[in-house]
Amino acid sequence: MPELPEVEVVRRGLADHVAGRTIAAAEVRGHRVARRHVPGAQDLADRLRGRTLAGAHRRGKYLWLALADGGVVPDEALIVHLGMSGQMLVADPRTPEPRHTHARLTFTDGGGELRFVDQRTFGGFSLAELVDGVPTSVAHIALDPFDPDYDRAAVIADVKRRRSGIKRVLLNQAVVSGIGNIYADEALWRAGIHGERLASALTGPAIGRLLDHAKDVMADALEQGGTSFDELYVNVNGASGYFDRSLSAYGQEGRACPRCGTAMRREQFMNRSSTSCPRCQVRPRGV
DNA sequence: AATCGAGCCTGCAGGC
DNA sequence: TGCCTGCAGGCTCGAT
The missing domain is CATH 1.10.8.50 (Helicase, Ruva Protein; domain 3)
Structure with a gap:
């Protein structure tokens, strides 16, 4: 699906609605959504719990949420790729879940939860270390034309x-x-x-x-x-x-x-x- | 080394 | 009304 403009729209939404919030619980369902995270979906969910989403970033079509513990500088990120049909939706936890919801993050403030919905499952979540603010698994992606360092x-x-x-x-x-x-x-x-x-x-x-x-x-x-x-x-x-x-x-x-x-x-x-x-x-x- | 094509999924529209 | 084929905003991997 989504190309740079659509991914940027999602990034801005995440910056507005989830940045600064702390994850109370994470649920990652099925193997495919976490196939880039070798230790598996449960391990990914466990590693997200309790962490604070420090910011929403993007390079090209790759999106990531920097993960921090308290006031420490983020050293890891949750990478989200939307593939052909992925959506990141902020929703009232009481509203019915859409079909093809593969992940849910709830927050300690009890506000809107974050849902990853992906019909075709070409998208997914993974974790990576941040080096100079960029996840190691995104480093091979070229800069996009809006990057200040685009050459x-x-x-x-x-x-x-x-x-x-x-x-x-x-x-x-x-x-x-x-x-x-x-x-x-x-x-x-x-x-x-x-x-x-x-x-x-x-x-x-x-x-x-x-x-x-x-x-x-x-x-x-x-x-x-x-x-x-x-x-x-x-x-x-x-x-x-x-x-x-x-x-x-x-x-x-x-x-x-x-x-x-x-x-x-x-x-x-x-x-x-x-x-x-x-x-x-x-x-x-x-x- | 690069470059190409098939393959991964689900759902929908259109033709018979 | 089916059933079948083709098609969709992307990427990865194996074969050349």
Whole structure:
């Protein structure tokens, strides 16, 4: 699901509603949700109990809650990945639990509990040590374009050495993080580049413009609370964003290109759909 | 070393 | 009304 803007919406909700609170009890159900935590779900739950959530952080699509004991500087984090369908919901403990609730955290203040709901279970929880404020298991993820230390020139250089289609490179979270299928299609449309163009064959300035479009479209989406076509993509209160109304390419097969009026086409590419304008985004020859 | 594709899940829409 | 296929905001892993 959720790409950077949607994950950021969730992060802000967590910062507002759970930061500073202390976990009274944690319940982590089933193996899959904790599959990245080798000692298992029960061990993960046990390690969360009594800890204070010091803050909510994000890099790309990875979210983490820093864990502290009293006033000590946090040295560990609960990492949350939403996968394709994960939700973090703050809810009144008396309200009925949604289907596919895989984890629950209750707090010592007795207020709203935190629920992890995930229909497809591609998401999950794990624990990791914090080093310089970043969990060790997130360290291999590239900085996203909103990170103060994001190095645009370095990312351009990295993209340029990749001998693979530019869309695949945009989706590679080790090159630049946060971009998923929606915002890749939108950025490519804005830049007028077909996703199967070889990354290494693009000029540096063209790559720079494409990355800037990716950042801009994600910023636009964030202003509107993210993109949601259904109730799978919601903030911690269950509310949807409405950037879906502003999409130019993603999911727009058959509609007129907003720039030139040509009917948008859909192609299968890397096992997923890509929608683009046949006129503004010319498919490379020989691919 | 990189790059590619299949596989992991559940639910929904559309075609027959 | 089924039943079947295809598809969905992501990532990981094994084979080349």
